[in-house]
Amino acid sequence: MQWATHPAFRTAAVLVSVAVAGTLLGMGWEEVRYGGTRTELERAEAAVDAVAEEARGLERTKHDEAVLARTLSYFPPYPNGGRPEALAADYLGPDTPIAVAWFATKDSSDQVLQHYRKFLLDQGLPVVGMRFNDNAGYVGYWVPKDDEVRLMSTLHQGGETMVFVSSARMARYLERAGRVPDGVPVPQGLKDAASLSLRMEGATNVTVTGRVPDTTLPDVEQGYREFLRTQGWNVSEGRPAGFQTTEITLTRTGLRGQATLRQPAAQRDVEFHLSLMRAQGAP
Template structure:
């Protein structure tokens, strides 16, 4: 069974940050955090002995034990998975509390996501989430009492599925939003684009989001791919996400990432999100 240190080596920081941080930020931008979703009361599953931190022999400090419990307390253990371990804590800064744990399973990403969707729905929680094709995605819910997003993010990697369990308060993160740097190519008609940037694993991670009033994800995605190519970026194959949404990998020099275009249902138009991991100089 892989250790937490080997997991960090095997899973690129980009994939981890897109799966967890991108989901958290996306929740906030979509308005789920600020009143569009509501939960009448808090819910936490019964304690799971499989996920409970061991009292001794783990090599974790007391603060790491507390952080592991923060990440795991809101979801029951997956029935066919390794024991969960701490992966990261408060890496977005002291003003954005977040704890992330990980587990692995031989089940597919869809099996894991469907399992937790049922768990949340059975407990009366309004489930939010996305599918990133067959290789990953996330489901979760917003806790109004704690102002906290709680997620299960999954990623197919190396013949198994990696699960990331996270609990994070993302409201303060939005206060860091700034204008988009000129080197980031975005559709010219994009409305009110903002970007969040932070350092992680020795690199800069940028998440940019904006909206278009007209067009479908496939139409906007095609125009955006053409723009990126004209600006000297490499673009990967188009993948289907959500219902009618599209996504593709982007790269230029030592900067790589993922662009996602999806419908803003029930509103008109589409949302564009670009997540980039930048190492070294501006591309």
């Protein structure tokens, strides 16, 4: 599954973060303030546990049923999946309808993605997807008539996979998503940028995605690392996160981020994804 260049999918990686935004709302931000060592994936995994625990035993409301209808109606039930639950809806503003549901399965992230990829292909739909690593990815498609993006996003942790099902009409969002917020560091030459800021208790989460064209992963990593240091960031040694994928942790007082650089095989573009936590009152 490859990176898509159609404008409707410029925000696909951001939508994955949007889909799990509800998990982030329950997270503590002490490590943002004091420089904890857990990775972004580990923090998300802990938050997913909290969401799953909170949802157990709760009865569905009419609002929940409406969210489920807006998401699950586009995909068949997963054979080995648990009971679906509503997560959130319409939190990007009145001009960006979005709904997110989730369920859990003991199957791997790859099994879920391959199952729904096959379903979409059998339906003759243009499939777009990405694997961030062995534990996370997404697969989905775009409906031109409605300008709606429909995604299945996965996050495997603790022996099970959380599957986030989202549908969103992104046209208005795309119009305002291209500006990277001031003070958020991105590689030189970043194209097709898309950003999302989520205000939370005590912190703001900023997610930025894009691509650096006609280059190589080592060149982008070296240039980005040098740029971060000139801007006063503390930068970790890059660590492999899969084939042609590197993760970099960056910190400053009140700020903590994780950047992922990835270059798909036989492509000259390097994909960029940054999740940055800014503590309240941080410079």
